[in-house]
Amino acid sequence: MRIVLVLFSFLLFNAYFSQEKYWVYLTDKDGVEFNPHNYFDQKAINRRIKNNVPLNHFTDRPLRTDYQDKISHIAEFICGHTRWFNAIACKLTPQQLIEIQNLAFVKEVLAMSTRTVFAEGNDYKELHKGEQGLLEGQIASMQGKEFTKKGLTGKGIRICIIDAGFPDVNTSSIYQHIRDNNRIIKTWDFKKNKPDIYKYSSHGSTVLSCIAGKTDGVFIGLAIDSEFLLARTERILYEGDAEEEDWLMAIEWADKNGADIVNSSLGYTSARHFVEDMDGKTCIISKAGNLAARKGILVINAAGNEGAGNWKYIGAPADADSVLSVGGINPWTGLHTSFSSYGPTADHRLKPNLSAFGHVMGYSPGTGVHETQGTSFSSPLVAGFAACVWQSDTTLTNMELFKKLEESANLHPYFDYAHGYGVPQATYFTDPLNGTEESETFTLDESESFIQITIKDEHFTIEDKIVFDYFPYTFNKLNRIPWLHFQDTYSTLDSNIKKSGAGYFYYHIENDAGYLDEYLVLSVYEKNILRIRKSENIGKTYRFHYKGTSKKITLE
Amino acid sequence: MRIVPKHSILFILIISCTSLAAQTVLIKQTVPENFEDKDEGHGPNRAHFSYPYFALGVHTDGYSHENDTIISPVYGRSMEMRFGSRTRLKLNRFLGFGIDYELGYSAHFINLKDAYALANFSPDVKKARYQIYTIGGASYFQFNFEPKRGNQLGSYLDIGVFGGYNFGRKYSQTLKIGKEKSVYKLKKLQDFEKLNYGAIIRFGQRVWAIYAKYRYSNSFKNKTTTGNYELPRLTFGFEYFFGKT
Numbered sequence: 001m002r003i004v005l006v007l008f009s010f011l012l013f014n015a016y017f018s019q020e021k022y023w024v025y026l027t028d029k030d031g032v033e034f035n036p037h038n039y040f041d042q043k044a045i046n047r048r049i050k051n052n053v054p055l056n057h058f059t060d061r062p063l064r065t066d067y068q069d070k071i072s073h074i075a076e077f078i079c080g081h082t083r084w085f086n087a088i089a090c091k092l093t094p095q096q097l098i099e100i101q102n103l104a105f106v107k108e109v110l111a112m113s114t115r116t117v118f119a120e121g122n123d124y125k126e127l128h129k130g131e132q133g134l135l136e137g138q139i140a141s142m143q144g145k146e147f148t149k150k151g152l153t154g155k156g157i158r159i160c161i162i163d164a165g166f167p168d169v170n171t172s173s174i175y176q177h178i179r180d181n182n183r184i185i186k187t188w189d190f191k192k193n194k195p196d197i198y199k200y201s202s203h204g205s206t207v208l209s210c211i212a213g214k215t216d217g218v219f220i221g222l223a224i225d226s227e228f229l230l231a232r233t234e235r236i237l238y239e240g241d242a243e244e245e246d247w248l249m250a251i252e253w254a255d256k257n258g259a260d261i262v263n264s265s266l267g268y269t270s271a272r273h274f275v276e277d278m279d280g281k282t283c284i285i286s287k288a289g290n291l292a293a294r295k296g297i298l299v300i301n302a303a304g305n306e307g308a309g310n311w312k313y314i315g316a317p318a319d320a321d322s323v324l325s326v327g328g329i330n331p332w333t334g335l336h337t338s339f340s341s342y343g344p345t346a347d348h349r350l351k352p353n354l355s356a357f358g359h360v361m362g363y364s365p366g367t368g369v370h371e372t373q374g375t376s377f378s379s380p381l382v383a384g385f386a387a388c389v390w391q392s393d394t395t396l397t398n399m400e401l402f403k404k405l406e407e408s409a410n411l412h413p414y415f416d417y418a419h420g421y422g423v424p425q426a427t428y429f430t431d432p433l434n435g436t437e438e439s440e441t442f443t444l445d446e447s448e449s450f451i452q453i454t455i456k457d458e459h460f461t462i463e464d465k466i467v468f469d470y471f472p473y474t475f476n477k478l479n480r481i482p483w484l485h486f487q488d489t490y491s492t493l494d495s496n497i498k499k500s501g502a503g504y505f506y507y508h509i510e511n512d513a514g515y516l517d518e519y520l521v522l523s524v525y526e527k528n529i530l531r532i533r534k535s536e537n538i539g540k541t542y543r544f545h546y547k548g549t550s551k552k553i554t555l556e
Numbered sequence: 557m558r559i560v561p562k563h564s565i566l567f568i569l570i571i572s573c574t575s576l577a578a579q580t581v582l583i584k585q586t587v588p589e590n591f592e593d594k595d596e597g598h599g600p601n602r603a604h605f606s607y608p609y610f611a612l613g614v615h616t617d618g619y620s621h622e623n624d625t626i627i628s629p630v631y632g633r634s635m636e637m638r639f640g641s642r643t644r645l646k647l648n649r650f651l652g653f654g655i656d657y658e659l660g661y662s663a664h665f666i667n668l669k670d671a672y673a674l675a676n677f678s679p680d681v682k683k684a685r686y687q688i689y690t691i692g693g694a695s696y697f698q699f700n701f702e703p704k705r706g707n708q709l710g711s712y713l714d715i716g717v718f719g720g721y722n723f724g725r726k727y728s729q730t731l732k733i734g735k736e737k738s739v740y741k742l743k744k745l746q747d748f749e750k751l752n753y754g755a756i757i758r759f760g761q762r763v764w765a766i767y768a769k770y771r772y773s774n775s776f777k778n779k780t781t782t783g784n785y786e787l788p789r790l791t792f793g794f795e796y797f798f799g800k801t
Contacts, residue, residue: 020702269706270706270707270708271705271706271708272705272706273706274592274601274706274707275591275707276590276591276592277706278591310599310707311707313591333582335582335583336583342585344587346591348587416585417585417587418583418585504582515587516587517586517587518584518585518586518587519583519584519585519587520581520583520584520585521581521582521583521584522580522581522582523580523582525580
């Protein structure tokens with residue numbers, strides 16, 4: 001009897017845990033009627049026309065209702081559906097799975113369920129002197145005031161934020177200017193299926209503040225005049241498991257409602273995927289990110305905060321080739337901040353594409369404007385920047401804008417997998433001729449055996465020594481949760497914000513397959529910065545960058 | 557004069573070999589050729605994985621496969637603790653095989669209300685316990701519930717056997733006769749079995765697991781002289797794993 005009971009318990013246990021979430025892909029959309037003018041927002045139609053995207057495309061048509069009905073009669077629970085991929089998300093028991101797999105109109109059934117890693121770090125609860133410097137620095141690092149001088153504030157650009165909740169956005173003075181002009185166009189909670197998103201996690205509120213927040217006339221983000229679509233797709237406290245399908249449905253919703261830019265500060269990593277899956281072709285949300293880009297949306301995603309962890313590399317959808325991935329810069333060193341996820345993708349494409357401050361001033365309910373960190377907030381800084389650029393030239397397509405943003409960055413044409421092309425610079429757009437006649441900062445002398453790189457006298461400066469793992473306050477050491485301990489966390493009482501890329505010598509080594517084998521950043525203490533023996537590096541391409549000058553040499 | 561050139565050559569050699577030494581390398585990253593080999597097949601959901609664990613369990617009376625008398629434990633005090641290292645080999649997406657190596661400590665406090673009824677317990681005994689120190693291990697098959705997860709332990713069920721050598725076997729009791737208290741201790745108990753073995757079942761989810769153990773071996777060598785009683789065979793508890801799981 002006892003054995004029977006144990007066996008029965010085991011079977012029950014097994015049955016419960018074997019209930020999984022699945023994507024049920026359907027074969028066709030035959031006979032479905034679709035009027036794009038009724039479905040899409042006018043801005044979405046305009047975007048399609050501008051980008052030569054067909055108005056009545058297969059991916060935009062709704063799913064067949066008869067197929068949906070049949071699936072809903074069998075499935076335990078329907079979680080949602082996607083027009084783009086013609087699929088239904090549902091919970092199935094093993095029996096239901098077999099039943100659904102046998103349906104003639106079902107093309108494929110794939111298991112899912114994943115855990116989100118928020119690209120957020122920890123924050124300081126107390127305000128310190130120097131935070132104002134950081135606040136100004138996060139805008140100044142991108143030369144944001146150049147946009148403001150020209151009246152570029154993201155006006156007319158619609159930005160969708162996909163996040164975990166937006167408390168205080170409907171009440172706080174930080175967002176008053178957005179509310180006053182009714183520029184929160186639509187909201188939707190994909191978890192609760194209702195429009196109220198002004199509660200739950202404050203992560204989205206902080207992200208919005210980094211795009212368009214304003215405090216006492218000081219900009220927190222650059223796109224203060226943009227329009228917004230706010231989508232809640234994640235729960236932080238309720239469940240560790242999150243749903244990629246909600247992200248997918250949210251980006252379809254963003255497309256439908258005319259978003260020009262989508263900012264997503266979420267990433268999906270080890271709970272569901274392996275690093276080798278990060279090739280932009282494996283995860284459904286990476287594919288969705290690419291599809292959104294094909295429909296003319298500029299998708300911007302945080303690189304992630306796995307840089308100091310086991311995972312180390314970017315997550316999905318930051319791995320998608322048409323998604324602009326943004327890494328984090330440490331404002332006090334001007335270099336990659338240790339937690340920011342590294343590239344490249346598993347198929348060795350450049351990621352992250354750009355960088356912005358990874359330690360920022362942002363708004364959260366309860367703490368007000370405070371210092372927080374994570375690439376979650378680097379991404380919205382760039383989203384705000386992109387909105388201003390797009391406002392300045394509305395004829396740009398999303399991928400043209402993508403390319404121009406990369407070209408504007410302070411390290412471009414140099415790149416590496418920690419910084420991408422660096423931090424975007426506004427003067428590239430507002431004053432394109434500025435800096436074109438700057439003199440070279442170093443020379444590259446080739447002899448028979450060596451390549452010698454020498455800093456020119458007039459550009460040679462010695463930077464302050466960087467002290468890693470420096471904590472000025474005891475409370476930081478004591479109160480910091482160990483897993484949130486980032487090696488190069490600084491307090492805002494520290495010295496001045498450093499301009500990214502200033503004073504460091506960057507170089508990388510590219511192999512004949514076209515990707516980097518190695519990349520380094522050196523502090524400069526002497527003029528003869530580097531000597532490379534040619535015979536040991538035949539066939540390799542070296543690129544160097546120092547104070548605005550980039551050079552490249554292929555050793556033959 | 558001959559010494560100078562020799563040193564100069566050495567100096568030049570050192571300088572030329574360490575052309576970077578004068579600089580501080582702030583960032584240096586190498587890129588793996590193949591990301592599948594990044595962790596060389598080691599990880600929570602890779603072919604090989606090892607991690608340390610700590611287990612805490614409570615002994616409980618109940619079923620016994622032999623016709624013996626299970627002495628009730630003192631709940632909350634009759635416990636076991638184990639520290640060990642677990643190595644798991646993933647055989648396929650659903651099935652794995654694992655081996656544990658561990659050190660264990662087990663305390664069996666005897667519920668005296670029950671024990672007084674037994675012939676060899678005097679009413680003067682106020683506290684009695686067995687303490688067992690074990691070195692041992694377990695081997696098991698692991699059944700994974702979420703085979704399509706990423707590189708994490710996920711949810712699984714382990715079914716296997718355990719065994720160990722009881723290198724420390726102690727008995728102590730506190731007697732109170734009148735107002736006088738005395739403690740009586742015995743070490744290296746000769747009538748206590750040196751080996752233990754049984755079955756274990758464990759359900760785990762990421763860093764936590766709950767387990768149930770059934771000790772099939774007997775505690776005492778000769779039950780006729782020990783009153784045919786037996787220490788609790790069933791143990792329930794939890795395990796916690798350290799590290800990235």
